[in-house]
Amino acid sequence: MVIAVDRGRYTCVTGEGRIVVAMTARELGRGAVVVGDRVGLVGDVSGQEGSLARIVRVEPRESVLRRTADDDDPIERIVVANADQMVIVTSVTDPEPRPRLIDRCLVAAFDAGMDPLLCVTKADLGDPAPLLDRYAPLDTPAVVTSLSDSDVPPRSLDELHGELHGRTSVLVGHSGVGKSTLVNALVPGSDRATGAVNVVTGRGRHTSTSAVALRLPGEGWVIDTPGIRSFGLAHVDPDTFIDAFSDLAEETDACPRGCTHGYQEPECALDDAVAAGRLAPERVESFRRLLSSRERQAGD
Ligand SMILES: Nc1nc2c(ncn2[C@@H]2O[C@H](COP(=O)(O)OP(=O)(O)OP(=O)(O)O)[C@@H](O)[C@H]2O)c(=O)[nH]1
Numbered sequence: 224m225v226i227a228v229d230r231g232r233y234t235c236v237t238g239e240g241r242i243v244v245a246m247t248a249r250e251l252g253r254g255a256v257v258v259g260d261r262v263g264l265v266g267d268v269s270g271q272e273g274s275l276a277r278i279v280r281v282e283p284r285e286s287v288l289r290r291t292a293d294d295d296d297p298i299e300r301i302v303v304a305n306a307d308q309m310v311i312v313t314s315v316t317d318p319e320p321r322p323r324l325i326d327r328c329l330v331a332a333f334d335a336g337m338d339p340l341l342c343v344t345k346a347d348l349g350d351p352a353p354l355l356d357r358y359a360p361l362d363t364p365a366v367v368t369s370l371s372d373s374d375v376p377p378r379s380l381d382e383l384h385g386e387l388h389g390r391t392s393v394l395v396g397h398s399g400v401g402k403s404t405l406v407n408a409l410v411p412g413s414d415r416a417t418g419a420v421n422v423v424t425g426r427g428r429h430t431s432t433s434a435v436a437l438r439l440p441g442e443g444w445v446i447d448t449p450g451i452r453s454f455g456l457a458h459v460d461p462d463t464f465i466d467a468f469s470d471l472a473e474e475t476d477a478c479p480r481g482c483t484h485g486y487q488e489p490e491c492a493l494d495d496a497v498a499a500g501r502l503a504p505e506r507v508e509s510f511r512r513l514l515s516s517r518e519r520q521a522g523d
Pocket residue numbers: 344345346347348368369370371396397398399400401402403404405448449450451
């Protein structure tokens with residue numbers, strides 16, 4: 224399994240737990256291997272210092288998390304392969320929660336076939352309830368954490384450990400929400416700032432812009448990703464956005480045929496549901512905003 228990628232060097236962990244650094248065989252092409260990939264290695268797989276193996280095969284992926292930098296960006300990046308859970312990390316404050324980014328992550332998780340988990344951090348700095356309430360109508364599980372010095376040991380991590388156990392979970396979120404802090408608490412000694420990437424570069428600082436996978440104590444993997452500002456969805460058909468808004472999707476059964484549920488729809492059942500108090504207006508607004516921000520393009 225590939226656990227880190229940095230400047231053409233791929234850090235892999237073998238079935239026996241050996242760390243092997245590899246390059247890719249030329250015929251695989253550039254960018255063919257990402258963190259989370261299961262690969263076939265040949266050559267020097269001793270893992271000894273200075274050794275370099277070669278990746279000659281990438282096993283079929285069970286899932287692929289993609290994103291584009293912007294909604295109109297044709298270049299699609301694969302963030303990780305083979306993750307089965309997306310942990311959407313968002314802080315109560317500092318930085319403020321960004322529901323539109325959360326919604327985008329939910330759409331991306333749905334598209335990739337991953338189970339979403341909401342992780343609300345920095346609960347010591349404010350009340351997580353408003354954010355949790357907003358997402359309560361979805362069936363998305365949520366955990367709350369607070370890792371301040373005054374809350375030692377952080378009891379709340381038990382619940383997160385439970386949700387991550389035995390799974391391959393990718394953490395996504397805006398820069399500064401506390402992903403690295405979480406990883407350091409979840410994987411003792413991981414020293415995220417100098418983590419697996421250090422093995423590759425020999426440098427003291429985490430300089431990679433790609434994801435890094437860390438083995439959880441017990442069973443499972445957690446994959447930390449660099450903080451993101453946006454989650455472009457150029458690769459997702461807007462007709463499927465509604466599927467990630469399961470609270471809204473139920474109501475749209477009553478919509479006229481062909482209704483896109485967007486701002487301009489005269490008879491959309493979402494408006495009736497808001498008027499009747501069954502849906503929060505901000506949830507519908509969130510969905511419509513997302514829909515309108517993503518103009519239709521050829522191939523949708
Ligand atoms: N009060 C409080 N501060 C926290 C908590 N979690 C993280 N922080 C602080 O928030 C800041 C950002 O945390 P990081 O873990 O570096 O955030 P990140 O999401 O990894 O950020 P990027 O590396 O930019 O993606 C640090 O100063 C942490 O000490 C928390 O639960 N409570």
